[in-house]
Amino acid sequence: MNAAIYARKSTEQKGVAEESKSVTRQVEHARAFAVSKGWHVSDEHIFVDDGISGAEFERRPDFMRLMDTACRSPRPPFQVLVVSEQKSLGRESFETNYRIKQLDQAGVEIFEYGHGLSLTPKNWRDKVMSAVQGGADEAHVERSSERVHEAHSGLARKGYVVGGRVFGYRNVHVFSGVDHHGNPLRSHVDLQVDEAEAAIVRYIFELYASGLGLKAIAKRLTSEDARAPRPFVQRSGRIPPPVRGWSPSTIRAVLARELYRGVKWWNRSRKRDPWRQVNQRPRSSEDWVKAEREDLRIVPEDLWLRVASRRRDVEGKAVRFNSGRLSGRPPKNAVRNLLAGLATCALCGGGLVVETTKRKSGRIAEYVCHRHRHNGTCPNALRVQVAEVNEAVLQAVEEHALTPEAVENVIRLTERDDVLDRQSQLGREWQDCERRLRNLRAAVEDGGDAATLVVRIRELEERGRSIQAELAQLKPLPRLPAKVVQDRLAEWRRLLRASTTQARAVLQHVLQGRLTFTPRPNGDGYDFSGPTRFDRLFSGIVVGRPAFLPSGNTTGTDHIEPGDTLDRDYGRLLERAIGKGLASPPEAERLWTRTVTGQAKAA
Numbered sequence: 200m201n202a203a204i205y206a207r208k209s210t211e212q213k214g215v216a217e218e219s220k221s222v223t224r225q226v227e228h229a230r231a232f233a234v235s236k237g238w239h240v241s242d243e244h245i246f247v248d249d250g251i252s253g254a255e256f257e258r259r260p261d262f263m264r265l266m267d268t269a270c271r272s273p274r275p276p277f278q279v280l281v282v283s284e285q286k287s288l289g290r291e292s293f294e295t296n297y298r299i300k301q302l303d304q305a306g307v308e309i310f311e312y313g314h315g316l317s318l319t320p321k322n323w324r325d326k327v328m329s330a331v332q333g334g335a336d337e338a339h340v341e342r343s344s345e346r347v348h349e350a351h352s353g354l355a356r357k358g359y360v361v362g363g364r365v366f367g368y369r370n371v372h373v374f375s376g377v378d379h380h381g382n383p384l385r386s387h388v389d390l391q392v393d394e395a396e397a398a399i400v401r402y403i404f405e406l407y408a409s410g411l412g413l414k415a416i417a418k419r420l421t422s423e424d425a426r427a428p429r430p431f432v433q434r435s436g437r438i439p440p441p442v443r444g445w446s447p448s449t450i451r452a453v454l455a456r457e458l459y460r461g462v463k464w465w466n467r468s469r470k471r472d473p474w475r476q477v478n479q480r481p482r483s484s485e486d487w488v489k490a491e492r493e494d495l496r497i498v499p500e501d502l503w504l505r506v507a508s509r510r511r512d513v514e515g516k517a518v519r520f521n522s523g524r525l526s527g528r529p530p531k532n533a534v535r536n537l538l539a540g541l542a543t544c545a546l547c548g549g550g551l552v553v554e555t556t557k558r559k560s561g562r563i564a565e566y567v568c569h570r571h572r573h574n575g576t577c578p579n580a581l582r583v584q585v586a587e588v589n590e591a592v593l594q595a596v597e598e599h600a601l602t603p604e605a606v607e608n609v610i611r612l613t614e615r616d617d618v619l620d621r622q623s624q625l626g627r628e629w630q631d632c633e634r635r636l637r638n639l640r641a642a643v644e645d646g647g648d649a650a651t652l653v654v655r656i657r658e659l660e661e662r663g664r665s666i667q668a669e670l671a672q673l674k675p676l677p678r679l680p681a682k683v684v685q686d687r688l689a690e691w692r693r694l695l696r697a698s699t700t701q702a703r704a705v706l707q708h709v710l711q712g713r714l715t716f717t718p719r720p721n722g723d724g725y726d727f728s729g730p731t732r733f734d735r736l737f738s739g740i741v742v743g744r745p746a747f748l749p750s751g752n753t754t755g756t757d758h759i760e761p762g763d764t765l766d767r768d769y770g771r772l773l774e775r776a777i778g779k780g781l782a783s784p785p786e787a788e789r790l791w792t793r794t795v796t797g798q799a800k801a802a
Contacts (some may be wrong), residue, residue: 202238202279203307204229205246205265207253207287222249229281232312236279244268244277253290254340254476256298262288266298270305280309285318285332290340291476292333299329355465358490360388365458366428367396367497390495397497399425403453404498408505413447420445454510460503461496464489512708534700537589538714541706542727544568545717547577553585566716581718583725592714592727593695593702600709600731601692603684625666632663708732 206225226245233240246261256262269275280302282288288309289295299318302309309318320326351361360370368390375386399420406416420427421444428449457464465488472478498506542551549570555562564585570577599605639656694705714729 200238200279201244201277202233202236202240202281203244203246203265203269203277204233204240204281205262205287206283207248207259207262208250222247225283225287228283229312232310232315233279233281238279238281240281241276253286253288253336254471256289256291256294258477266301269307270301275305275307278307280307281312282309282318284311284313285329286336286339288318289333290336292330292337295333295336296326296329352466352488354387355463355488356490357387358390358463358492358495360390361465364429365390365456366453367393367400367459368495369393390492392495392497396426400453400459400497401502403450404459404502404506407450407454408502408509413450416450417445417447420450454506458495459498460500461491461493462489463492463495534703536585537699537703537706538566538592539703541703541710541713542566543713543715544570544577544579545715546579547571549577551716554582579718581722581725588725589699589702592706595727596695596706596709596731597692601688601695603681603688605731606684606688622670625670629663629666629670632659632666635659636663 204226206222206229208221208225226247230240246265248259248261251259265280269277269280285295288298299309299320303319310316311318318329320329354361364370371389371391373386373389374383376384378384402425403416403420406419407413411419425445427445453459466482467487468479468481470477470479472480536553538551539553540550543549544551547568547570549568551566552569552572553564554567554572555564565582566585566588567582568577568579571579636656636659639652639659643652643656691705691709694701696702709731711730711732714727716725716727718724719726
């Protein structure tokens with residue numbers, strides 16, 4: 200009689216010799232049991248899954264090969280299957296008993312070599328005992344999981360490692376004391392910043408903040424042969440093997456990992472479902488564990504906030520420029536409603552929605568206040584055709600927001616305001632240094648502690664020289680040539696007319712908030728307005744630092760022309776203007792919050 204052997208171990212034994220592994224011992228004992236019974240075991244009928252949970256079935260390659268060999272053939276090549284015990288087949292009671300049934304129907308009887316008993320039920324009593332044994336095996340897994348989760352919870356609250364390796368860090372084993380044999384006892388595993396990998400992480404954040412997209416960053420890192428995270432290799436093997444390098448999904452994961460700002464999260468998701476299958480799902484926020492580790496910070500807070508802001512801006516707001524470059528993540532479906540989520544009724548604060556009505560001339564799409572249509576709580580009963588409203592909005596954006604004068608005025612005022620603020624601050628500090636120096640020199644002349652006073656005088660003189668040097672180098676960004684501004688705005692205007700999907704993405708980039716629609720007193724249309732954001736017009740359109748300008752080095756750059764300046768510089772300039780609010784002069788406030796105004800006639 201021919202026999203087969205199946206061996207499984209749920210946790211992989213790293214660093215253990217092959218002959219000492221549990222699965223190796225299982226195969227040896229199973230073969231010896233088969234020989235004692237007079238059964239023949241062929242090498243091709245030995246199935247082994249090492250390091251894979253018994254709660255998984257489809258993910259165990261050799262187990263699935265065993266089932267295919269036994270159940271997919273009219274006559275299976277073996278009539279007996281030998282295992283160490285029932286839990287080797289699986290640790291989920293329903294699924295395990297179903298597999299035993301399948302093998303029995305295929306003509307394969309299962310034996311455990313430990314007690315020499317058959318696991319294939321012959322009557323209802325055997326079925327009950329098999330079900331009880333399967334439930335006990337599954338209960339053991341759940342209790343073990345709870346104990347491990349409790350231990351990990353304590354480690355996670357202290358910010359220690361409870362998972363695998365993270366790019367940018369190295370895992371360090373921490374020991375506390377020794378056992379009775381004198382061997383060191385491992386207390387826990389902690390993280391330590393890997394400076395070589397940390398530099399790459401910061402480089403990724405800087406590239407993204409400068410306007411590069413995920414794919415462009417991945418290509419650049421791969422072309423520069425930058426160190427990359429080790430690819431994940433399935434324990435079951437993978438053909439072909441993974442390619443080591445960078446991908447857009449890897450870049451996205453790096454940008455989203457809060458550990459790089461010194462915040463460690465744990466227990467935000469559940470890996471397995473109640474059937475013990477891998478099915479990751481989010482946990483309630485009440486179960487999350489947060490640990491702050493400032494010593495693990497890699498990315499400065501200001502850089503993190505800039506990247507987070509840009510990620511929020513580009514999510515779902517994709518525009519494709521003439522060069523073919525895509526900015527943002529494209530929507531899953533084409534957009535039909537230009538102002539969905541962007542139009543607000545001034546009377547009630549609700550949104551404007553599109554309603555299609557049947558008229559004599561055909562079906563007409565119109566904008567109507569959602570609250571008026573839904574429950575009548577808003578008195579705004581005005582209906583305006585979608586085509587007319589959309590065209591009025593696009594024209595208003597082109598005429599009042601996408602103009603070189605508006606952007607140039609904001610840049611000019613922002614440069615003046617920004618430079619004057621810094622000059623004023625440095626001037627006050629320099630005057631304070633001069634006053635202190637006069638007092639110290641007077642103290643020396645009066646016979647004070649000369650040695651101590653001289654050291655302090657030198658410190659203040661050095662600070663005064665550094666202030667003067669910074670004042671001399673303090674210059675605004677190079678002026679943007681008119682052609683550069685016109686080309687940028689022409690690109691955005693083209694995108695407005697490209698398609699409804701692209702036009703909506705442009706509005707999301709240009710507008711700061713929503714458009715407010717106010718019904719006119721005579722009921723013949725709407726007046727609408729909305730503030731604009733000029734920083735998004737530049738940030739991210741042109742990227743890449745000139746080869747001759749190393750990052751952070753401004754030495755010998757007096758010859759740089761405006762065209763060589765990164766668009767991200769102007770984006771940050773305008774972003775600071777919006778952040779400050781430009782409270783004075785009033786002209787600046789009116790310019791940067793300039794409203795998009797226009798009219799839409801009622802149908």
